Amino acid sequence: MSADALTLTLLQVPAHGIGSRKDLPLPFPYVLVGAALIVTATFWFLTRSWREVRLGALGGRPLPRLSRVLTALPVTVVARVLVLALWAWFVMALIAGKDLVTNPVFGVVFVLVWVGLVPVSLLGGALWRGVHPVRTIARWFGPPLQPPLVARLGVYPAALLVLVWGWFELIQPDRATLPVLRGFVVAWVVIVVVGSLWRGIGWVGSADPFEAYASTLSRLSPWQWQDGTLRLVSPLRNLGSWQPPAGTAALACALLGTTAYDSFSSTAWWVQIVQASDLPRWLWGLVGLSVMVVIVAGLYAAGVAALRWGLSVRGSLLATGDSLAVGLVPIVAGYALGHYLTLLVIEGQRTVIQLADPLGQGWNVLGLAENGIVATPLTYPTVTAVAQLLFIVGGHVLGVIVAHDRAVALLRPEAMRRAQLPLLTVMVIYTVGGLMLLFST
């Protein structure tokens, strides 16, 4: 096995669970450097902050020709049908595949969909939503006339379902067996399809946790549609000009809490407590996940409440929280990439290779089965650690900038610095907490 082209054995895959390799704990000096960078950047920014809204307008460069190509009927039909065919391939593995770890459907759900949607949305903007299989099928029956979201519900249903997904992905003991995964997928289809028939296609945006996550992250991409024209914009402006739907703060807190629990649950401290106890694992998991989400959401609510306290901020606490949640989006993205990017790279390749033979019949569609997993970057642990650090610190810095710009719109200038301090402190705690968890796993 050479150092620069480590090929992992394909036939002997883990007997359960997804991902046989995890990233090494972040070296301690990295955590110190990261924490110092985060605090310094936040402080520097606070003392040199601007006093008028800068990111409020989308701006950017309109791309009318590209827009015409992307919205042309043949292009949209081909793209949607191709993606629908891909989903059909996944469903075939789900329904008719064997209950073995070599069935690609586990990797599809836990890695390609859940982790893959992050880079797809950050690089491809609204792509996820554009080729959503349920939306494609709905189009078959008529053009969508409904608003993008169900009024008043916002993305609250999706936030709740992210927590259900978190429980399934991280705690449910038999999640990597076919019957349990089938049950989960059926539940997803029922919620999304029945809900769409009931409340219109806008329900998908409100309730599908995957689409809501993807749509939220797409605001950090360099692409944004405005009045039917695609614009190439600065990701900061894209995010800064966004008025997030109701429930975005809850969605962001659910995502951060779930990822934090994933790290927390593999710390030696937690594993030892759970394994010494006679209570069932799922109960400990449920408690751990709930505590993480409550901590994340409680800190955020406290930060927002402190910002509003004694200041003339209009609207409810929830409305202010959702508006300021633009600042959480880069933290969510940075944390997700810092945690899961190597999983996507390694297990994503494994899944694509397994997709050559979805039913375990020895097929080799497109010759995929002949490939090996290329794990070159992982042979250099320092590269992985530096990348993790950059994602997390970078996400934090972008978050602080966008949150500040949003706060300027809400606050009286003379009270701004003082009022922002609690919220910025919460953001520092999130990011440094994330680094600490990556260090201690």
Add this chain to the structure above:
Amino acid sequence: MRRAFVCLVAALLLLAGACSTTTTPTASGPVTIAVTIAKGKVSPSGAKYDVSKGSTVTINVTSDSADIIHVHGYEIEKDVVAGTPLSFTFTADQTGSFEIETHVVEATIATLNVR
């Protein structure tokens, strides 16, 4: 406000320092892990072992029940027979963090951090 940030930094450093005291045994040479499975519990439980790439890792198991021991990533699975000591050795030649688990008792014995 400057003072608030200084306090915050100090608190973070303290917290970081407190966590760093929980460091794990490091080894550049061969590593031996003695595993006991008794009454549905494993020992060690959730331990961390830091080993350098290329080290030889030996795992000795004694158990009061039949079990399966699984080293993630290296994909080593060994059947454990009740009352019969088991010993196996492998070379830690991939970097990363790998769990060593039992599949009947379903517990994490240790995590092997190979760097």
